[in-house]
Amino acid sequence: MPGPSAASRLTAALIERTVAGPGVDEAGAALVGRAVADTVAVMLAGAHEPAPVGLREALTPPPGPAFVVGVRGRTAPDHAALLNGAAAHALDFDDVCHSVKGHPSTVLVPALLAVADRTAPTGRDLVDAYGVGLDVGAAVWSGFGPDHYARGWHATSTVGVVAATAGVARLLRLSAAQVGHALGVAASFAGGLRQNFGTDTKVLHAGIAAEGAVRACLLGAAGVTSEGAALGGPLGMLHVLGAGDVEGALGALAGPSVLTGRRGLNVKRYPCCYFAHRAVDAVLELPVPVPDDVAWIEVTVPPGSLSALKYDDPHTGLEGKFSGPYVIAAAMLQRELTLADFTDAAVARPGVRELARRVRWSESPTPPLGAAEWQDGYAVVRVEHRDGRVDQTRVDVPRGHAQNPLDDHEIEAKFRSCTEHLLGTERAIRAARRLRTIATAEDASTWSVDLDRHPEPPTEESGSS
Incomplete structure (x- = not known):
């Protein structure tokens, strides 16, 4: 049978x-x-x-x-x-x-x-x-x-x-x-x-x-x-x-x-497409450049990485999250990426847009720097200066990855950055700790105790409208 x-x-x-x-x-x-x-x-x-x-x-x-x-x-x-x-x-x-x-x-x-x-x-x-x-x-x-x-x-x-x-x-x-x-x-x-x-x-x-x-x-x-x-x-x-x-x-x-396993949960450090995170980490590892002295910024990633980074010339904050050139230019100029960088107004900043035009992304199965082997992904960022100098580095495991995790303090800091304007500092800290330790709760329906009755948000331009 x-x-x-x-x-x-x-x-x-x-x-x-x-x-x-x-x-x-x-x-x-x-x-x-x-x-x-x-x-x-x-x-x-x-x-x-x-x-x-x-x-x-x-x-x-x-x-x-x-x-x-x-x-x-x-x-x-x-x-x-x-x-x-x-x-x-x-x-x-x-x-x-x-x-x-x-x-x-x-x-x-x-x-x-x-x-x-x-x-x-x-x-x-x-x-x-x-x-x-x-x-x-x-x-x-x-x-x-x-x-x-x-x-x-x-x-x-x-x-x-x-x-x-x-x-x-x-x-x-x-x-x-x-x-x-x-x-x-x-x-x-x-x-x-x-x-x-x-x-x-x-x-x-x-x-x-x-x-x-x-x-x-x-x-x-x-x-x-x-x-x-x-x-x-x-x-x-x-x-x-x-x-x-x-x-x-x-x-x-x-x-x-x-x-x-090693391919567990990866917490995002930046509010944009994860395919760009290794490259952003690499940019932040490099020396701070003088923008006018930068001739080209070349970013190399594995095959398939660019399919989600589809907007070379973004016009909205939401498109900016999926724009490789914009993300790299903004990170290089500011040395960080926050929610404020993904509004329509932020994407339109002349200085960022001008530097973004000098960012070139490409795909290769073999990294142009370091060992040929990689797992999950890699990013090589090469900055060519007008005087001929070159700065370059490679990141395989970004911050927040399961193998390079954010610690509890960093998780709490992210929670506060996302919620403090709504909950206030004390309630945000209390909520973060309640949620992070939810496995110990006798009643998981209490997850929203610190969130209920939170105030209406400020009447400002939406973050990705």
């Missing part, structure tokens, strides 16, 4: 990992706590950007138990996941993970917190659910393969909706049958195109994925059915959207948890 198909084995493995897989260890719980704090920070900072504001204006969310940043009152969990997910991704300041080729926490955290507001789980249950979701997301990405991203799919959304469905299902303690149906529903919710990078629609991808995850679980719990091979079958998600490497997905599930 023939054994079960690969698609059936994948479905069974995903259900097993979701329902009965091990929780995260203490180190993993600490990482998840940092991810929750970091995500809520950028969620608060992004709540009044155009995409989240547009969502709130376009929709009439029903009343419910779930907290929504940027507004007074609460709503249903699926609506909260949508609104908070979009807010968390609005500034492109949320964490990234190579194992899922995208931004995991901007989908996982809003979905899990929205459900936590309804069910009041322990903090330990919440961080375990995050770990389950991240590992399922890594399996989905392995099943897609790199061609998925190259073909134009935004993995934050396509991978994220299934990852967050697994996490939410774990938090809700769905049965094996309910989990199977929820995952199949989520597979049909997957979408998001990279062509929309640099627009508000990219921001919506994260919120829609978080909303889809909550809804998929509620539907699965209510008995709505889906096909058992919706992920791994010949007409399933992995084959239709990617390489259909079902064995690769199974292998990822059988391997170590993402949180324990």
Whole structure:
């Protein structure tokens, strides 16, 4: 008698990992706590950007138990996941993970917190659910393969909706049958195109994925059915959207948890596309140049890195986040990059625009400086001066990477920079510490205690309008 198909084995493995897989260890719980704090920070900072504001204006969310940043009152969990997910991704300041080729926490955290507001789980249950979701997301990405991203799919959304469905299902303690149906529903919710990078629609991808995850679980719990091979079958998600490497997905599930590996969570130090972070770190390592003395700035990165850095001549703050020349010029002139550098007015600064015209990016599988080997990525920045001098350096592991992490003080400093103008210093510090240690909470629904009733933001120009 023939054994079960690969698609059936994948479905069974995903259900097993979701329902009965091990929780995260203490180190993993600490990482998840940092991810929750970091995500809520950028969620608060992004709540009044155009995409989240547009969502709130376009929709009439029903009343419910779930907290929504940027507004007074609460709503249903699926609506909260949508609104908070979009807010968390609005500034492109949320964490990234190579194992899922995208931004995991901007989908996982809003979905899990929205459900936590309804069910009041322990903090330990919440961080375990995050770990389950991240590992399922890594399996989905392995099943897609790199061609998925190259073909134009935004993995934050396509991978994220299934990852967050697994996490939410774990938090809700769905049965094996309910989990199977929820995952199949989520597979049909997957979408998001990279062509929309640099627009508000990219921001919506994260919120829609978080909303889809909550809804998929509620539907699965209510008995709505889906096909058992919706992920791994010949007409399933992995084959239709990617390489259909079902064995690769199974292998990822059988391997170590993402949180324990070298390709864990990478916290962003700068509020722009992560493909530029190594180059920014390299610029900041070089001697401070006199701008008029700079002839050319050459940036070399691995193949595929420039696909997201699509705006050579940005005209909005949001486009500036995806502009290699602008990011390098701004970092070189200011020796830092902050949220203030990604407004429409900041992108239009004459001095930055003039220097950006002397920045050239290129791709090479072999770094032009240092060893030929690299993992995950590299950036070589070479500054040619008009008098013939050359300054150059290479960065493979940027600050905030899982192998070069920000410490707790730096996480707290980022939280304060994102929220202090809304919460005040004392409340921002208290919120950061509560969120960072959420694994110890007896009731995870208290996550928003320090955030509720926060004041309206200053009436200034939006950060990426």
